[in-house]
Amino acid sequence: MPEPADLLLRPIGYVRSAVRERKSMPPLGAAASVEVLPEFAGGLLRIEKHSHLWVLAWLDQAQREILEVTPRGVADRSPAGLHGVFAVRSPARPNPIGLTLTRIVAIAGLRIDCERLDFLDGTPVIDLKPYFVTRDAAMAANNAPIGRPRDREALRESLTLQAVNFHGERCSELALAVRVVEHFRATQFEMGEPDGWDVTVPLGRPCVVDAIIGMTRATPGRDTLAFAGAEEIVFRHAGQEWTYSLDEGEEPLTPRRT
Ligand SMILES: [Zn+2]
Numbered sequence: 259m260p261e262p263a264d265l266l267l268r269p270i271g272y273v274r275s276a277v278r279e280r281k282s283m284p285p286l287g288a289a290a291s292v293e294v295l296p297e298f299a300g301g302l303l304r305i306e307k308h309s310h311l312w313v314l315a316w317l318d319q320a321q322r323e324i325l326e327v328t329p330r331g332v333a334d335r336s337p338a339g340l341h342g343v344f345a346v347r348s349p350a351r352p353n354p355i356g357l358t359l360t361r362i363v364a365i366a367g368l369r370i371d372c373e374r375l376d377f378l379d380g381t382p383v384i385d386l387k388p389y390f391v392t393r394d395a396a397m398a399a400n401n402a403p404i405g406r407p408r409d410r411e412a413l414r415e416s417l418t419l420q421a422v423n424f425h426g427e428r429c430s431e432l433a434l435a436v437r438v439v440e441h442f443r444a445t446q447f448e449m450g451e452p453d454g455w456d457v458t459v460p461l462g463r464p465c466v467v468d469a470i471i472g473m474t475r476a477t478p479g480r481d482t483l484a485f486a487g488a489e490e491i492v493f494r495h496a497g498q499e500w501t502y503s504l505d506e507g508e509e510p511l512t513p514r515r516t
Contacts (some may be wrong), residue, residue: 269382270298271368273315278379280319280349285330285412286419287358287376292383294368301386306365310389313358313375316382320354331405346404356381359389397475406449413449414440417473424472431465434510438491438502439473441511446500456494458484460504466491 275290277283292313294302305311326340327348333339343351360372370386377383407413417436418428425432443449455474459467470476470491476483486492489504500513 267316267384269295269316269384270301270386271295271383273375273377273379273381273383274369275375275377275379275381280378283376283378284415285376285408286415287360287374289363290372290375290377290379292370292372292375292386294370294383294386296368299368302365302368302370305362305370305386305388308362308388310359310361311370311372312385312387312389313356313360313372313377313383314385314387315356315358315377316384317349317354317356317377318382319378320349320351322350322352322354324350325352329404331408333405341404355384397477398480403450410440410444410449413444417443421469421472425465425468429465431463432469434504435466435469435473435491438510439470442493442500442502442513446495452493452495454495455482457482458486458490458492458494460489460491461485461487463489463504466504 271292271294273290274293275288277288277290325343327343327346327350328335328339329341329346329348332341347357349356356377358375358377360375363371363373365371407416414436417439418432421432421436422428443451446452455476457470457474457476459470461467467485471483474482478484491502491504493500493502499516501516502510502513504510
């Protein structure tokens with residue numbers, strides 16, 4: 259197959275971030291900006307119609323010759339831990355294009371402030387596209403686990419992002435639900451996810467319900483989510499049951515186990 263003569267990319271802007279080395283990059287990225295070059299200013303017209311943006315970047319420091327990697331979070335360094343580069347988000351790939359979804363925090367002229375980007379300072383940006391909730395949100399999608407969060411803090415941050423992405427705001431009820439799921443995963447699944455959820459949520463605590471759906475993707479229609487009147491979250495797995503009480507005054511992180 260001949261290569262098309264116009265398969266050439268040029269940066270439309272650059273990432274501005276406090277993070278300058280890959281080893282300092284938090285797993286989910288850090289607050290950063292995209293500075294669009296003046297000749298592409300017209301491309302930003304009406305971008306404020308969107309809350310979230312796909313940012314595509316050229317990862318100029320990435321390895322391009324390898325096709326199998328041991329992803330971050332996979333402890334097994336043997337061949338059993340290898341994954342193809344098209345099956346992971348590793349920067350190593352033949353065409354080192356980074357793709358990250360971010361919430362727009364502010365737009366100031368040619369600068370777009372992003373809630374989080376996992377691109378280093380100075381990374382060339384090759385495209386921006388709006389995130390369309392009507393076609394990009396596949397809530398029934400599934401991923402078999404690739405690795406585990408490196409510590410409780412990384413797990414909490416990941417869970418908070420999942421909960422906020424569904425619920426739309428950070429509130430104290432969401433934070434409570436995050437603590438419960440974090441505790442359940444950390445103590446029962448070594449921070450990984452169970453192979454399928456079976457959870458009962460409190461009908462009278464709508465923010466908790468939203469947060470649980472965001473973190474588990476459990477739904478009534480798939481028979482993985484049930485509602486009850488009690489002020490508690492109940493997880494079931496492999497014939498066991500863990501009940502986290504949300505009653506005022508009770509410490510929620512000591513589940514009753516049956
Ligand atoms: Zn809320």
